Amino acid sequence: MAASRKSLSNKAAAAVADSLARHVPPRARLTLALSGGLDSVVLLHLLLAQRRQHPFDLQAVHVHHGLSPHADRWADFCAQLCAARELELSIHRVRIARDDAAGIEAAARRERQRIFAVLDTDFLLTAHQQDDQAETLLLQLLRGAGPKGLAAMAEAQGRPGWRAAHLRPLLGVPRAVLLDYAQAHGMAWVDDESNQDTRYRRNALRQQVMPLLATHFPGAAATLARAAALQADAAELLDDLAQLDAATAVAGDRLDCAALAGLSRPRARNLLRYFIERHGQPMPCARQLNEALHQLLDARHDARVCVRLGQVEVWRFRGGAYLAAVAPAPAAPVRWQGETTLAVPSAGVSVRMDAELGAGLKHAMLAAGEVALGVRQGGERLRLHAGGPRRSLKNLLQERAVPPWERDRLPLLWCDGRLLWAAGIGFDADARAAPGESGIVPRVVA
Known part of the structure; x- marks a missing residue:
């Protein structure tokens, strides 16, 4: 038994060492997502053991979801674990509405990823392992996903909007190996009681489906993880083909x-x-x-x-x-009362009202009237040239080839119900400030 456990320990350690060697340059900054559960505690132990052979800076992050009555105890456990190892730990508390339309699991994942995205580190490490990979493949298969979805999780990947690369060093290691490793080293960890709740699909797969599969198909988890790797190859080939097509089709x-x-x-x-x-x-x-x-x-x-x-x-x-x-939800025009910058919710932007001499709209006219900013309601007309006709805004937008998705969210300014400004189109000629006259120039800001 001792020899068997040593072999399992070596397998887990070798997987982490190999992943670090392939993906992590020396002296890189690593941040471990530490939940306090079995997998992340084992990964912490394995990473600490690797620092002599593969030097790197290590810290940890814990996301306190507040969903369990034991959440404070889990955060305290992680803090004590890191303090004993002189490891820096940051704890982030998030609020998740139990009635979130996306579901509790998706909402919690969204909040974790929001935090992970802005961490100032080179690599964000999570302790996903082989059984997680198999479960993910099955979930994606049951959703009708294609090769990219069936590729499940990558060992290393860049994520849009993230500062760090996402690394999963244990992705090829079975959960049973990690359990034996933890027991062999006398390690403690916390158990999330929600992992037993089979109302959640992943838990149902883990508790009910995977054991049954293993009974009839020994090594099912490893086989499914291998299938995910093959789908990853197929997805990469499809991306290569898309890049060839995009070279002439996308500008x-x-x-x-x-x-x-x-x-x-x-x-x-x-x-x-x-x-x-x-x-x-x-x-x-x-x-x-x-x-x-x-x-x-x-x-x-x-x-x-x-x-x-x-x-x-x-x-x-x-x-x-x-x-x-998607365009913002319809909203009534907002009234300008002299603010330097005014949010226009219906346009999804803010408008800065800059005071300039001899430019923009007559300040006196705006000060004497009721000024509102909003988006098209239909039927707007604008006179761009002195003595010229008041032309429909619809025709002006078409002439300037303004894309249709921009037309309905284009910021407009009215004074006493008369359209005086359309962003990117121009000012009412009769409302323009004369040379030397005080003017207001509206400018769209993000």
Whole structure:
């Protein structure tokens, strides 16, 4: 038994050593996500043992979700564990609404990743292991995911918006090996009682499905993890193909619809998926992706094409496909009362009102009237040139090729109900400040 446990210890240690050697340069800054559970406590022990052979700076981070009555005790355990090893620990407390529309698991994951994204470190390490990988593959398979989703978790990856790279050194190590390692070294850890709650899908897989699979298919977890690695290879090949197609089809934020139409449907779908991901957006479900592709390629040339994909929309405009954030919820215009900067919720921006001599709108006119800022309601007209006609804002936007997703969130300024300014279009000619006259210049700020 002693020899067997030593072998298991060596397997866990070798996995961490190999991962560090392949991904982590000497003297890199590492931050371990320490929950206090078995996996992260073992990873901490293994990392500390590696510092002589592979020098690096190590600290830990603990996210206090506040969902369990034992959460304070877990944070205290992590603090004591790190203090005994003279290791710096930062504890972040988050609030998670139990009625969050995304679900408690997704909300907790979202809060953790929000914290991890801004950590000032080179690598963020998590203790995901082989059984986690197998469970993730099954979850993705049951969601109908494609190769990228079925690739499950990567050992090392960069994440959009993160300062650090995400490293999972234990991804090839079974949970049983970590348990034996901890017991062999007399280690203590905390158990999250929610892990037994089979109302959560991952727990149901872990507690009920995986043991049954192992009964009929010995080594099922390792086999599933191997399948995930094969899917990762397939996903990489699909990305390589998408990059080849994107070289001629994508320019900046525009995907050429004619080039998309020249590809087979599977290849076009792959390119559209790549285009969405390249813009840092999560992958839409198959139904949404297929609908977007259908609308982009098959809708009439004069149709207004807009398909919602989560928090973004895909638009077709002048032969190209574009991604745009979903417009803010409708809101009433806001009144300007002399503020230097005024938030315009319906436009999703703020407008700075700069005082300038001989520029912008007549200050006296604005001061004497009721000034409001908002977005199009329909029927707005603007006179851009002295003595010229008051032209419809709709025609002005079309002439300037303003994309349709920008038209309905374009900040406008009215005085006593008369449109005097449209961002990017111009000022009412009769309201312009004359040379030497006090003026106000509205400017859009993020």
